Structures are given as C-alpha cells and as structure tokens.
Amino acid sequence: MKSVLATAHSNIALVKYWGKRVDADPSLNLPAVGSLSLTLDRLWTETKIEPAAADRFTFDRREEPGKPAAKVFAALDRLWASHHDGARPPCHVESRNHFPTAAGLASSASGFAALTVAAAAAFELPHDARTLSAFARMGSGSAARSIFGGFVRLHRGTRRDGSDCVAEPLLMPGPTWPLALVVIQTTRGPKGVGSTEGMERSRLTAPYYGPWVETSPQDLADAEAALERRDLAALGEVVEHSCFKMHACMLASRPPILYWKPATLAVMEQVWALREAGVPGYITIDAGPHVKVLCAAEHAPTIRDACASLPGVEAVTVCGPGPAASVRVLEGGNA
Numbered sequence: 001m002k003s004v005l006a007t008a009h010s011n012i013a014l015v016k017y018w019g020k021r022v023d024a025d026p027s028l029n030l031p032a033v034g035s036l037s038l039t040l041d042r043l044w045t046e047t048k049i050e051p052a053a054a055d056r057f058t059f060d061r062r063e064e065p066g067k068p069a070a071k072v073f074a075a076l077d078r079l080w081a082s083h084h085d086g087a088r089p090p091c092h093v094e095s096r097n098h099f100p101t102a103a104g105l106a107s108s109a110s111g112f113a114a115l116t117v118a119a120a121a122a123f124e125l126p127h128d129a130r131t132l133s134a135f136a137r138m139g140s141g142s143a144a145r146s147i148f149g150g151f152v153r154l155h156r157g158t159r160r161d162g163s164d165c166v167a168e169p170l171l172m173p174g175p176t177w178p179l180a181l182v183v184i185q186t187t188r189g190p191k192g193v194g195s196t197e198g199m200e201r202s203r204l205t206a207p208y209y210g211p212w213v214e215t216s217p218q219d220l221a222d223a224e225a226a227l228e229r230r231d232l233a234a235l236g237e238v239v240e241h242s243c244f245k246m247h248a249c250m251l252a253s254r255p256p257i258l259y260w261k262p263a264t265l266a267v268m269e270q271v272w273a274l275r276e277a278g279v280p281g282y283i284t285i286d287a288g289p290h291v292k293v294l295c296a297a298e299h300a301p302t303i304r305d306a307c308a309s310l311p312g313v314e315a316v317t318v319c320g321p322g323p324a325a326s327v328r329v330l331e332g333g334n335a
C-alpha cells in the first residue's frame with residue numbers, strides 16, 4: 001500500500017435527502033430520495049493514511065478508539081475487499097477538520113469523502129469517482145456528494161445492490177454566475193437527534209413522510225432546470241420548499257424532532273426581511289440549528305453582517321463553491 005493525503009470539502013444539500021430505502025440491505029445506506037448539493041470551499045477535511053503496525057485512528061490530533069474508529073476501519077475493510085483478497089494491511093488514519101470555527105457543523109460529508117479517496121489511493125484501487133461516491137455513501141449519505149465539486153446530484157437509483165445510487169457533478173458556478181452560501185451558526189445546544197435515527201423515526205411515524213418521498217423527484221427536476229437557466233430565484237424557491245418540507249416531516253414525527261433554536265427563527269426572519277428589501281437570499285437548514293443562505297456573491301456581505309449581530313448567532317462564514325475531493329501520494333509513500 002501507499003502513504004497518501006486526501007482532501008474533501010463539505011457540502012450542503014439544496015434539495016434534501018431524509019429517509020432510507022427499506023427494500024435493500026441497510027448496510028448499503030441507500031437514500032429514499034435523491035438530493036442536490038453545493039460543495040463548499042471553506043469547510044474541508046484532510047485525511048492521511050499510512051501503513052502501521054496496528055490500526056490507529058487520530059482525529060484533530062486526538063487518539064479516537066471506540067465507535068468512530070470502528071466506522072472508519074469498517075469503511076477501509078469494504079474498500080479493501082472490493083479489489084483485494086486476504087487481510088487488509090493495518091493503517092494509521094489521521095484526519096483533521098479545517099472548519100472556520102470548531103463546533104456545530106456536520107463534518108461527516110467531508111470526513112467520509114476524504115477517507116474514501118484516501119483509502120482508494122492507498123490501496124491502489126481502480127475505482128472511478130462515481131464508484132467512490134457509492135463507497136462514501138455507505139459511511140454517510142451526504143458524503144457521496146463531497147466526492148465532486150460545485151453543484152452535485154446524488155441519484156436515488158433503483159437497483160437493490162445500490163450500484164446506481166451514485167453522485168454526479170452538474171455544474172461548477174464560476175465567475176459568470178458568482179454564488180455564495182452564507183453559513184450562520186446559531187446557539188450551541190446539546191446535540192439533537194442523529195440523522196439516521198431521525199430519518200427512521202420520520203419514516204415510521206410521520207404522516208407527511210410518504211408525500212415527502214413522492215414529491216422529491218419533482219423538486220430535483222425543478223432545481224436542475226433552474227440550474228441550467230442559471231436562475232437563482234427559481235432555484236431558491238425550490239431550496240426553501242425542500243428544506244421546510246423536510247422539517248415539516250421532522251416536526252410531524254412522533255415524538256417530534258425539532259432542530260431549531262430561537263436564533264434559527266431570528267435568522268430566518270432576517271433573511272426574509274432582506275429579501276423583501278431587495279437582497280435575495282434563500283434558506284436551507286439541516287439536522288441542526290444552523291442556517292445556510294444561498295445568494296449571489298455580491299449580496300453575501302450584507303446578509304452576513306445583518307445576521308452576525310442577531311442574538312444567539314455564534315459565527316457567520318461566507319463560503320463559495322468548493323472543489324472535488326483530491327489525493328496525493330506522499331514522498332517515499334510506497335510500502
């Protein structure tokens with residue numbers, strides 16, 4: 001194997017995924033709906049893999065035994081077994097998050113994407129990027145999208161082996177369509193319901209879950225059409241609809257799942273007031289209290305400043321579109 005260093009950027013879903021398929025092996029982690037995201041430049045994970053005497057996982061310079069390490073090495077086992085016979089060589093996996101502020105932003109997308117491209121290079125696997133996205137998905141659904149840069153579509157697929165549930169790059173918004181995503185971190189509270197548990201609760205108990213799944217293909221089609229036309233207002237309308245439909249589904253679960261804090265609502269009202277005043281931004285919120293606002297790059301500083309001063313807002317980061325995951329072999333990296 002080789003010693004390698006990989007980088008993958010986080011992404012935020014603009015058309016959301018919430019819920020897993022139940023007609024397939026749960027270990028494949030297949031989403032019940034497709035999704036569409038934007039990869040971000042300022043939030044990324046760096047992961048090094050080297051041969052070692054025994055498996056070891058360090059995260060942000062701390063030794064991580066237990067459950068996180070078990071998930072990491074299960075992912076390495078899957079990748080190794082996809083191309084090699086026999087036992088996987090023991091590895092030291094060292095992962096670091098480069099996020100502007102430490103707390104509160106999901107890093108499983110960039111984390112599993114970086115781990116996947118690193119392991120594929122370390123084990124010299126012949127897989128293409130789409131296949132790697134399928135492996136990343138098994139660690140975390142959103143990670144499949146972080147293999148690619150810019151706007152990315154994760155296909156739901158229909159095959160029961162998950163081989164058509166892969167991500168695909170759609171468009172990298174460049175200087176001709178300058179876009180930003182303003183990430184507004186609100187109150188840090190105790191961690192809410194984890195996404196896998198929350199999705200399962202919604203599937204089993206929320207009366208809106210069926211309609212949520214059934215209406216998702218139309219949202220994806222509308223978002224893709226808006227992207228083709230470079231129509232931010234049309235895209236933004238779908239983005240907010242998908243977000244609030246997902247949260248309606250969470251709220252209608254039993255017991256209810258509510259990720260919002262008072263500051264989350266304050267930011268929403270601020271963003272909508274700015275829109276009324278001629279500064280258009282479009283809200284999306286994941287399984288947590290933070291708000292992300294899609295806007296034209298020229299409007300990002302106004303939105304950032306207007307939200308930064310609200311009570312309960314901890315930090316605001318203006319992100320642009322980010323690149324695909326990448327990897328390089330380290331000097332003297334053959335083992």
Ligand code: PMV
Pocket residue numbers: 012013015016017018035108140141142143195196286287
């Ligand atoms: O990637 P997961 O399994 O943590 O799920 C992500 C779920 C949402 O962030 C709420 C939506 C999405 O599509 O990223």
